[in-house]
Amino acid sequence: MAGHHSIPHFQNDGGHRLIEIGVREFMCTGASQPFDHPHIFIDMGHDDEKVCSYCSTLYRYNPSLKADQTNPAGCVFLSKVA
Template identity: 50%
Template structure:
């Protein structure tokens, strides 16, 4: 992902699971100003990971675009926030 922007995801909604279209991303916790330190997470060969700060459970979904999420509002775009 060297020449790409790393997607960011958040869980202000408090859902149990967020499906995302990438295995390398940053979790910000909740929407600013209630976010936690933005942590880089890499699933590697796995298909799911739990954020060590907020315990959000992320699951890889290959059908989603790399910056997309389900629910859609979990995808964080600083420009639109």
């Protein structure tokens, strides 16, 4: 499937201070290209929050969300296929 990742990727085009996500292991991409940063793997472990060391976005685990959902909506990164 085009644009599908086995590990969810999230972006912060809106400059949100906090993004709630439904997974504890994910990739942060920063913003959409060309304003992205190196796509880094983040593992919350048993914690409920983790800050991206590149863009300082605070990610919070929310078990009521699915792996492809965010709060606020629209923060799931979808790769563009040529």
